[in-house]
Amino acid sequence: MEPIIEVKNLGKKYNIRSGRGGYVALRDVLTNIIKSPFVFAKTKAKNAIGLNKKDEFWALKNVSFEVQRGEVMGIIGGNGAGKSTLLKILTGITLPTEGEAILRGHVSSLLEVGTGFHPELTGRENIFLNGAILGMKKADIEKRFDSIVEFAGIERFLDTPVKQYSSGMYVRLAFSVAAHIEPDILLVDEVLAVGDAEFQKKCLGKMNEVTKTEGRTILFVSHNMAAIQSLCKRSVLIEKGQVVMVGNTSDVIDRYLSSSLKHEAITEFADRPNLPATINTVTLLNHAGDPRSEFSISEPLSIQVEFTCKKKLTDTTLSLIIYSHDRDILLYSSEADTLETLSEYEPGHYLSTISIPPFLLNVGRYSFDIILHTPNIFLAAEARDMGFEIKNIDNPRSIIFQGNHPGRIALPLVYKTKQQ
Amino acid sequence: MAETNTTIIQPKKTLSLSDARELWRYRELIYFFSWKDIKVRYKQTFIGGLWAIFQPFITMIVFTVFFGRLAGIPSDNVPYPIFVYVGLLFWQFFSSALSDTSNTLVSNQAIITKVYFPRLILPLSAVVTKFLDFIIAAVILAGMMIYYGYVPSIEGILILPILLIITFFASTGLGLFLAAINVKYRDVRYALPFFIQILLFVTPVIYPASIAGKFSWLLALNPMTGVIQTARAGLLHTTPINWTLLGLSSFACVVMLIIGIIYFKIVERYFADII
Numbered sequence: 001m002e003p004i005i006e007v008k009n010l011g012k013k014y015n016i017r018s019g020r021g022g023y024v025a026l027r028d029v030l031t032n033i034i035k036s037p038f039v040f041a042k043t044k045a046k047n048a049i050g051l052n053k054k055d056e057f058w059a060l061k062n063v064s065f066e067v068q069r070g071e072v073m074g075i076i077g078g079n080g081a082g083k084s085t086l087l088k089i090l091t092g093i094t095l096p097t098e099g100e101a102i103l104r105g106h107v108s109s110l111l112e113v114g115t116g117f118h119p120e121l122t123g124r125e126n127i128f129l130n131g132a133i134l135g136m137k138k139a140d141i142e143k144r145f146d147s148i149v150e151f152a153g154i155e156r157f158l159d160t161p162v163k164q165y166s167s168g169m170y171v172r173l174a175f176s177v178a179a180h181i182e183p184d185i186l187l188v189d190e191v192l193a194v195g196d197a198e199f200q201k202k203c204l205g206k207m208n209e210v211t212k213t214e215g216r217t218i219l220f221v222s223h224n225m226a227a228i229q230s231l232c233k234r235s236v237l238i239e240k241g242q243v244v245m246v247g248n249t250s251d252v253i254d255r256y257l258s259s260s261l262k263h264e265a266i267t268e269f270a271d272r273p274n275l276p277a278t279i280n281t282v283t284l285l286n287h288a289g290d291p292r293s294e295f296s297i298s299e300p301l302s303i304q305v306e307f308t309c310k311k312k313l314t315d316t317t318l319s320l321i322i323y324s325h326d327r328d329i330l331l332y333s334s335e336a337d338t339l340e341t342l343s344e345y346e347p348g349h350y351l352s353t354i355s356i357p358p359f360l361l362n363v364g365r366y367s368f369d370i371i372l373h374t375p376n377i378f379l380a381a382e383a384r385d386m387g388f389e390i391k392n393i394d395n396p397r398s399i400i401f402q403g404n405h406p407g408r409i410a411l412p413l414v415y416k417t418k419q420q
Numbered sequence: 421m422a423e424t425n426t427t428i429i430q431p432k433k434t435l436s437l438s439d440a441r442e443l444w445r446y447r448e449l450i451y452f453f454s455w456k457d458i459k460v461r462y463k464q465t466f467i468g469g470l471w472a473i474f475q476p477f478i479t480m481i482v483f484t485v486f487f488g489r490l491a492g493i494p495s496d497n498v499p500y501p502i503f504v505y506v507g508l509l510f511w512q513f514f515s516s517a518l519s520d521t522s523n524t525l526v527s528n529q530a531i532i533t534k535v536y537f538p539r540l541i542l543p544l545s546a547v548v549t550k551f552l553d554f555i556i557a558a559v560i561l562a563g564m565m566i567y568y569g570y571v572p573s574i575e576g577i578l579i580l581p582i583l584l585i586i587t588f589f590a591s592t593g594l595g596l597f598l599a600a601i602n603v604k605y606r607d608v609r610y611a612l613p614f615f616i617q618i619l620l621f622v623t624p625v626i627y628p629a630s631i632a633g634k635f636s637w638l639l640a641l642n643p644m645t646g647v648i649q650t651a652r653a654g655l656l657h658t659t660p661i662n663w664t665l666l667g668l669s670s671f672a673c674v675v676m677l678i679i680g681i682i683y684f685k686i687v688e689r690y691f692a693d694i695i
Contacts, residue, residue, distance in 0.1 A: 025605055029605070088692065089429060095431060096429060096430070101429040103427045104426045104430070115534045119459060121460065128452065145525050161463075167625070
């Protein structure tokens with residue numbers, strides 16, 4: 001059977017100078033033409049024949065892959081690898097510079113939750129508006145209206161303006177509208193980063209269900225490896241705008257983690273405008289307070305998290321999740337565990353230090369995520385896929401047993417032995 | 421079955437018949453965007469729909485006092501208030517549609533970068549929204565015609581839809597051009613209100629076109645000249661309907677529409693990248 005999505009040598013070039021942020025003013029263009037007409041003509045001509053290479057940036061280059069009907073395909077890659085650009089081209093939001101893509105079916109996309117929601121309009125009105133923007137016909141929306149409302153669980157607030165909704169309700173409603181679009185091909189970007197865990201599961205479940213029963217094809221971009229692993233059989237790995245690997249999701253994740261796991265002492269993260277807080281930097285420190293990414297098994301290590309709250313956050317906590325190299329969760333720890341309460345953060349900068357005692361983790365490589373969230377996983381900020389290594393240095397066991405013990409936890413237990 | 425839905429995405433997208441088909445497929449979205457604009461306006465402003473009556477009415481009074489009484493501008497032997505109101509009715513449709521369409525892309529930037537739909541929908545629905553204002557404001561005109569005792573000719577009534585269509589396409593054409601240029605050059609928006617204000621004075625809204633004497637053909641290049649002249653002729657019998665003038669205006673309007681659509685389509689390719 002023909003693949004439902006065929007991407008052939010797709011490339012996207014941005015001109016850095018006239019790209020995002022630096023808006024062109026007509027006034028400047030006109031003064032340039034008048035002041036130095038020859039220079040202007042020369043740059044124009046150079047641009048036209050492609051000589052002006054220094055301002056070019058290829059967000060995507062030679063990207064090719066195919067997706068079969070009914071397949072859920074993951075797209076994996078670091079920040080700025082070109083995943084979102086790829087989705088924007090496939091939806092038609094922006095055009096490629098070269099190559100082509102063939103999509104055999106009705107396409108709908110979900111690049112952001114609640115696109116076009118208007119705060120002044122009621123839940124009912126926004127369902128219609130948002131549904132229409134996402135490409136649904138009025139008759140379709142009417143037909144699915146009850147099921148959208150029920151799925152979101154907002155029956156009582158249908159006629160309340162959404163500006164009065166809690167962020168959880170807002171996200172649930174937006175998700176619910178999106179979950180009821182029924183295209184042949186659905187393109188989903190990092191939208192599952194927000195919303196509570198239970199509802200996410202419900203949404204994924206619904207998407208999964210229609211994929212199986214109605215043969216829907218989904219292209220799924222996420223930083224959340226666990227979500228990709230559970231949804232997608234096959235995945236594409238994109239690095240620096242190029243396809244590095246297409247294959248089984250677990251192989252692709254392995255490759256991604258091994259090549260891009262930030263085994264660095266200090267990792268910086270860019271602001272994500274749609275989240276209410278930002279984790280700016282995560283620093284790993286050894287017992288002497290020096291930044292390191294490798295530690296002896298017998299030394300305590302600490303993780304320093306610098307974050308900024310853009311809005312006031314209530315009922316929120318900072319959590320650390322440590323994974324083994326094969327992505328099993330080894331530890332899920334929250335500040336609320338020891339505080340025995342949730343925290344409130346006023347807008348501003350914060351510095352948290354998480355201490356990990358020696359001998360907790362056995363020798364090996366670990367990855368970890370830091371998230372700022374509410375107990376039902378409404379994400380306020382996230383920093384994912386960082387890593388460190390525990391080395392077999394100063395290991396008393398190693399001296400006694402001439403080698404390292406197997407296992408992942410190395411916590412020495414207390415043995416009391418008496419001769420009787 | 422799915423073959424009919426096949427999309428091929430390629431670098432150069434040129435104007436084609438499929439654009440029109442796509443626009444037709446998304447026609448409901450025009451309705452939804454206009455509906456949203458109207459709803460939001462009613463919810464946000466205290467006087468809501470009254471604004472559509474207020475604005476032309478107050479303008480009419482001010483113009484009558486200053487231009488009609490104090491400056492003594494001629495009005496083709498028709499009471500100045502009703503003379504200027506017919507002009508204002510169409511002018512306000514044109515100018516408010518124009519200023520709204522010009523900003524429609526920039527103000528919907530969040531949607532444009534996240535969802536695909538034919539971009540033409542946004543400016544089109546902005547113009548459609550203005551229809552409602554026109555209808556509300558037209559009620560006042562009906563009242564004034566009764567008050568001053570004017571009975572429109574059959575011709576005058578029949579020609580109104582044509583005048584509306586010309587106004588619609590003229591504001592769409594120019595609006596598309598300005599909307600596209602507004603995305604590309606961000607300083608354009610500051611010049612727009614000034615530009616629209618100037619347009620008012622080169623359109624015979626506050627004065628009759630006859631004032632321009634032998635240069636009145638120059639005014640005819642402005643599609644709104646023909647529209648307003650014809651409306652006055654049909655409704656107030658100021659002059660017989662000048663079909664040549666109307667033809668010229670329709671022609672100018674079609675040219676503007678074509679230029680607007682072509683330029684819009686060219687810039688549309690990289691809207692999402694530069695907006």
